Amino acid sequence: MRNGRALNHNLSFSKALLCTSRSYGSKGEGIKAKLEKVIPQQRDYFLGIKCLHGTTNIGTIPVNSVMGGMRGLPLLICLTSSLHPTKGIFYRGMPIKEVCAKLPRVKKGSSEGTPEGAFYFLTTGCMPTKEEAQDVTNEWNKRGKVPPFCLKMLDALDKKIHPMAQLSAASACLNMNSKFVEAYTKGAKRADYWKYIYEDSMNLIAMLPTVAAIIYTNVFKGGKGCRELNKDQDWSGNYSTMLGLPDDDFIDLMRLYMVIHADHESGNVSAHASHLVGSALADPFLCFSASMCGLAGPLHGLANQEVLVWLTKLRKAIGDDPSDDEIKKFIDDTLKGGQVVPGYGHAVLRDTDPRFTVQNEFAMKHCKDDPGVKLVTRLWKIVPEVLKKLGKVANPFPNVDAHSGVLLQHYCLMEMNYYTVLFGVSRALGVLAQLIWSRALGYPIERPKSISASDLCAFIRKADEGKDKKKKC
Template sequence: MSQLKQTLAKKIAEHSVRTQRLLKEFGNVVIDKVTISQAIGGMRDIKALVTDISYLDPFEGIRFRGKTIPETFEALPKAPGSKYPTVEAFWYFLLTGDIPTKEQVDEVLKEWKVRQVVPSYVWDAIRALPRDSHPMVMLSTGILTMQKDSKFAKFYSSGNFNKKVAWEYVYEDAYDLVARIPIIAAFIYNLKYRGDFQVAPDPSLDMGANFAHMIGQCKEYADVARMYFILHSDHESGNVSAHTTHLVHSALSDPYYAYSAGLNGLAGPLHGLANQEVLDWIIKFEEKYLKGAEPTKELIEKALWDTLNSGQVIPGYGHAVLRKTDPRYTAQRNFCLETPGLKDDPLFKVVSMIYEVAPDVLMKHGKAKNPWPNVDAQSGVIQWYYGVREWDFYTVLFGVGRALGCMANITWDRGLGYPIERPKSVTTDMLEQWAANPPQL
């Protein structure tokens, strides 16, 4: 180890003791309206962001434009022959807060087809990457490559930049991005996992059905895509991908810069990458504890206690905000229960039985603030059932859906003229001074 690294290791170890003492003994000391624990702990629960696109209530779950997930699915016009709305109808709803008419959805569908044409240089850029690159690297690169044609960037550089109409150019880029990202995602899937067998988009299909078509899926998968992209679209603005997109765009970086950055945050194992980790854990859990046996409550309960007592966690359970079963989990669980074949799938049976047993086990264990499942506890099983078993790709699917919420949000950011985001930092010395002499508020 180099002298520099040794010195740094020593200083980090010494400093860590100070940080942990502040959290343990003085975490509730208020410093200018926030506590020491909030300042150190990732700004948790500080109400400092504004969005009307979605709101996450700890005890109710996500609402899109004021509507719960069931209410959203019920209210929006459905895809032909489906009980699920088109993603295009949902895009209109996220942007405006209004339930579109059939005519308005048809207009969006028509415009979507024009915007979904991806420039050929995007394919060149993705192909130039090492073939074993993670698909999220490919997706982020593909989005960033389109920046050279950003309408917002050209408007800003034109010499005629006007803040009052800037949102119109963000809207153009955002609309192009959400229309193109499923095409890029399908290209990446085919490039990496289907021997570069590319399938052209079908202009007669809506986004969900088109995505299923391009990756060689069955027609039933169209509903999986519609449901998945809508459920993963937004989760208010504090999560990493949404906040990163907002933060980068607040510097007036165009939507391509902003969402490429958001995707890079989504790729983290504490965020979007968690879905593949959960599925990996479930498969290994089944192999280790069940060994082909029917997943009874007794077997699952013993296996979960063995897991916890060995110092491991139960992936897919708990959430930074929610204190109930994630409604996105429930929506996907209901899809499984209502789909012939899927409800009897061995892997789904394991997931379903874990859901029946795990909350009680976690409550008795006593260390989980939220013993209920989140969206990641369920989503991978559906993809696995339909043959999308390359779980490195699951976060790409998440990224396609999340683009809808992020692009709707930054369009409104510019429309309302929100300023550059710039929170204030403090030093550890300052925190220790406040801990010794709490400010008089």
């Protein structure tokens, strides 16, 4: 039965699959030893179910969806953003490329709209004026002072603790000052919850650049760096300056980065984690902390690191200016080695990620001669050609992570372990806008139904019996 190849489709379901109640191992075995015997057989058992009965419906839901991470099931409402396989990513119904073009440029000479404007747009559904976006900047500068207890905690953390773990811990500890918790404890009306969620969200977003910059300087720069917000700077300007990277072009890159990474529907891991925890009426600080735990996973926010690692291997093997044939061979070798080409493919999109496109446009304006940028641009043409020939890849096109790392490195932000923190600071804009609306609309606590393996078998048997009756009729 290994990998389902020996499953006999003519056998009855009960004989084709291993019995879950079977006892494995001898008495007195430890947990790990017993699991080493049980797990391979149970893997085959569940793989057999998927192979034989993946398209069988439990009600209206296919077994493949029940066992496959609920991918593609329409189970959530998200007002702020949406994804279309071929049309791309939309903020409030507007294509993200158009959003980037229409956001007001608050700073003179800036080529990019601000995250402040994006948050206004995501939250209200209205494109802000320059003055309205500036009002958000002013609010965040007023609210952005990080409490001493949080600063003390960050400085006390071991520098070996991953930056994402530090970001999650810092957000969680900030809930001590939650306006929502205070109001809920005093008996606030349910219809007013969103007002306190809004206050907490604004305060958290305002403090994130300082928190994130302190994590960076503590871990990578020996704790040396600015910790005070400049009232004359916008959100991205303050963040960049506190990172020690005050270059105007880098600040513009941060504005673009923060806008395009902000929101991605509510079904991705970081957004869904925030939504799930928030449905229990946890405050925004705890919700964002949970969101960052999800973002830290290698299948979510760490992807741009994997892209850079792969690009480094490529450049080391065949140089900065390889031929197309050399690149194709390196890609083939990667695939033959059982690995994927990182930065290509997407769970929903079936065309080039528009976030990749706007980053490439930025690169062409500011750093088109950078070797990494030139290589990424060439790969955009070559990789899809190779992947298409396999005939098994749903989306052979680049996603946002295929480009972001080389841009960050161009501006000398070299510490890859920190990149997901940048993603996290941006993602706050989307998940907190979603959280405000979740409480405004009174969404209930999230509680999907899970079933046991025996329940699953019973559903499948019943479905099979129904098919047999229809055939007889």
